[in-house]
Amino acid sequence: MQKIGDSYFPTKEFKDGAWLNDDSIYEKAKKDPIKFWEDLAKELFWFKSWKKGFLHKPPYFQWFLDGKINITSDIFEKNNLDFKILKNKTALIWEAEPPEEKSRTFTYQELFKEVCQFANALKKLGVKKGDRVGIYLPVIPEVVISMLACARIGAVHSVVFSAFSPQALKVRLQDTAAKVLITADGYYRRGQVINLKQNADEGIKETEVKKTIVVRRAKNEVFWDEKKDAWYEDLIKDEKDFCEAEVMDAEDAFFILYTSGSTGKPKGCLHVCGGYTVQSYWTGKWIFDFHSDDIFWCTSDPGWITGHTYAIYSPLLNGITSLLFEGAPDFPTPDRWAQIVEKHKVSIFYTAPTAIRMFEKYGAEILSKYKFENLRLLGSVGEPIDEAAWLWYFREVGREKCPIVDTWWQTETGGILITSLPGIGPFKPAFTGLPFPGVKVDILDEKGKPCPKDVQGNLVILPPFSPGMFRGIYKNPEKYLETYWSQYGKEIYFTSDGALKDGNDLIRIIGRVDDVIKVAGHRVSTGELEAAINGHNEISECAVIGVPDEIKGEVPVAFVSYNDKKGVAEEVKKEVIDQIKKEIGPIALPKEVYLVEDLPKTRSGKIMRRILKRLFTGEELGDLSTLSNPESVEKIKNIIRK
Ligand code: WT7
Numbered sequence: 001m002q003k004i005g006d007s008y009f010p011t012k013e014f015k016d017g018a019w020l021n022d023d024s025i026y027e028k029a030k031k032d033p034i035k036f037w038e039d040l041a042k043e044l045f046w047f048k049s050w051k052k053g054f055l056h057k058p059p060y061f062q063w064f065l066d067g068k069i070n071i072t073s074d075i076f077e078k079n080n081l082d083f084k085i086l087k088n089k090t091a092l093i094w095e096a097e098p099p100e101e102k103s104r105t106f107t108y109q110e111l112f113k114e115v116c117q118f119a120n121a122l123k124k125l126g127v128k129k130g131d132r133v134g135i136y137l138p139v140i141p142e143v144v145i146s147m148l149a150c151a152r153i154g155a156v157h158s159v160v161f162s163a164f165s166p167q168a169l170k171v172r173l174q175d176t177a178a179k180v181l182i183t184a185d186g187y188y189r190r191g192q193v194i195n196l197k198q199n200a201d202e203g204i205k206e207t208e209v210k211k212t213i214v215v216r217r218a219k220n221e222v223f224w225d226e227k228k229d230a231w232y233e234d235l236i237k238d239e240k241d242f243c244e245a246e247v248m249d250a251e252d253a254f255f256i257l258y259t260s261g262s263t264g265k266p267k268g269c270l271h272v273c274g275g276y277t278v279q280s281y282w283t284g285k286w287i288f289d290f291h292s293d294d295i296f297w298c299t300s301d302p303g304w305i306t307g308h309t310y311a312i313y314s315p316l317l318n319g320i321t322s323l324l325f326e327g328a329p330d331f332p333t334p335d336r337w338a339q340i341v342e343k344h345k346v347s348i349f350y351t352a353p354t355a356i357r358m359f360e361k362y363g364a365e366i367l368s369k370y371k372f373e374n375l376r377l378l379g380s381v382g383e384p385i386d387e388a389a390w391l392w393y394f395r396e397v398g399r400e401k402c403p404i405v406d407t408w409w410q411t412e413t414g415g416i417l418i419t420s421l422p423g424i425g426p427f428k429p430a431f432t433g434l435p436f437p438g439v440k441v442d443i444l445d446e447k448g449k450p451c452p453k454d455v456q457g458n459l460v461i462l463p464p465f466s467p468g469m470f471r472g473i474y475k476n477p478e479k480y481l482e483t484y485w486s487q488y489g490k491e492i493y494f495t496s497d498g499a500l501k502d503g504n505d506l507i508r509i510i511g512r513v514d515d516v517i518k519v520a521g522h523r524v525s526t527g528e529l530e531a532a533i534n535g536h537n538e539i540s541e542c543a544v545i546g547v548p549d550e551i552k553g554e555v556p557v558a559f560v561s562y563n564d565k566k567g568v569a570e571e572v573k574k575e576v577i578d579q580i581k582k583e584i585g586p587i588a589l590p591k592e593v594y595l596v597e598d599l600p601k602t603r604s605g606k607i608m609r610r611i612l613k614r615l616f617t618g619e620e621l622g623d624l625s626t627l628s629n630p631e632s633v634e635k636i637k638n639i640i641r642k
Pocket of ligand 1: 259305306380381382383384385406407408409410411412432495496497509511512518521522523
């Protein structure tokens with residue numbers, strides 16, 4: 001890697017081998033972004049070409065109108081020539097959490113066969129085009145097969161992260177009104193077997209789910225209801241190994257994935273068939289520079305958008321090998337992830353800053369025995385990566401030879417929209433880079449004026465947006481309008497991220513400007529946490545804030561208004577944690593719970609979370625004159641000090 005000023009650039013060798021190595025692509029795309037994306041779309045397989053590239057009816061837009069496509073045909077059939085070459089190539093490598101367990105691999109042909117069998121089985125159960133199917137699976141190959149089987153028959157998958165609680169599953173199933181849920185008996189997490197079926201049984205109560213399909217993974221004992229439950233293996237075993245692809249309109253629903261917004265209720269981001277396929281294919285090809293012999297490890301669980309797009313759809317569309325790992329990267333030993341990189345000859349590694357900071361904390365010494373010879377490119381996603389973590393990743397994992405692509409995107413955008421391109425650069429620590437060719441963004445101040453360089457403002461996306469961006473919030477057009485299209489009007493997409501540009505227009509993401517916090521890269525809304533805590537019988541008011549954390553980036557801290565007359569403070573704190581476990585799951589547990597008499601409020605009754613945050617971090621408190629109860633501040637300060 002060459003260093004010029006504070007940025008790095010790809011070597012000549014890397015540049016020469018990369019799909020993109022000439023920055024004129026940016027100018028070319030800028031001239032006519034719609035035509036640019038249309039030209040890219042032509043390289044995919046369509047049953048029928050589109051009539052119009054882009055249609056804008058603010059705040060809605062569409063791409064590739066009247067085009068007909070099926071992502072599984074693009075992956076498995078494209079043109080028959082490609083598939084003959086691909087057939088025997090490894091599509092998936094799955095590594096189990098127990099190190100002694102054998103890995104499982106699927107060639108493209110084997111994967112296609114099982115996808116078709118399961119697609120046929122789903123059809124037999126009555127699942128039709130447009131029906132929603134819930135998927136609540138751990139990281140096992142069947143999560144990929146299930147998603148692809150839905151895609152094959154035009155059913156809309158809605159994957160729920162397996163560590164979400166039964167209650168969180170329920171809320172999502174109720175919203176989609178899915179009638180079928182695909183789950184597993186259990187899975188391994190840090191050496192323990194988690195009984196997932198039990199959570200699923202709990203989660204489907206008060207929903208429309210009539211059938212639960214259960215993959216046998218951990219062989220743990222599960223409760224069984226003959227009428228409702230069916231084993232996955234029994235369903236597929238006699239099914240034919242071919243299933244015709246459903247012909248999908250480009251704008252037909254593809255999947256729904258829930259994410260956290262400012263308020264308590266999660267939002268179902270609706271993605272569509274055409275644009276998502278085009279964007280997944282091309283962003284992977286150009287940003288990760290996928291070449292046929294690459295082995296790509298995206299560490300995200302398929303239950304998040306990163307897993308959807310870059311552990312599954314993008315690598316498979318590009319005909320390369322994707323690695324899935326069931327467990328935690330530091331179990332049973334801190335270098336488990338490094339063992340996996342070596343064992344499976346991973347060439348591209350894509351993870352989150354939280355993981356990088358954790359590896360860093362374990363120390364570089366444990367990595368000295370690894371050569372990482374096959375690694376050629378690294379990626380980061382999910383939260384801002386600070387300069388120290390960037391440099392550590394660059395030196396200790398990339399051995400100063402791998403470019404790092406710091407990729408900015410959201411559940412809503414479906415694929416990466418801002419990053420440096422590996423064959424072009426520059427790679428500047430803490431900066432994500434430029435918008436992907438064909439994507440227009442800006443950084444605006446509160447009034448909507450573009451910010452000069454180095455000045456922080458709000459990151460926005462401008463028309464024509466991108467083909468893979470979501471098309472709405474499922475069953476909630478008001479929320480869609482309010483969250484994304486009201487800050488700057490119906491033609492400017494508001495990302496809720498603060499950002500700035502340097503003198504070369506490289507973008508640095510500062511972080512969320514709304515009530516969302518990123519806990520270990522996971523998106524959690526403080527409003528959702530507050531709603532969970534307020535579910536406690538004796539608690540009626542609380543405030544949750546995000547505070548900086550060395551490893552996780554940010555973590556929640558809860559202030560709960562509770563008058564401890566009975567001297568049961570410790571129990572109540574535990575119950576607060578249990579409430580969050582019950583309503584959401586273990587991903588967002590607060591670092592601290594403080595019981596306070598009174599929360600600082602304005603005269604109109606608004607809780608001043610900003611003051612709580614400053615109290616916690618020890619910053620200057622600023623003006624307290626607008627508070628109706630300034631005396632609460634001193635009391636809380638004393639509680640925190642204790
Ligand atoms: C939020 C979206 C789809 C990516 C996985 C998370 C933050 C994402 C970066 C980055 C700084 C980032 C933003 C964004 N974010 N990537 N490279 N640098 N911040 O998807 O859960 O929908 O969260 O993650 O704040 O808005 P998500």
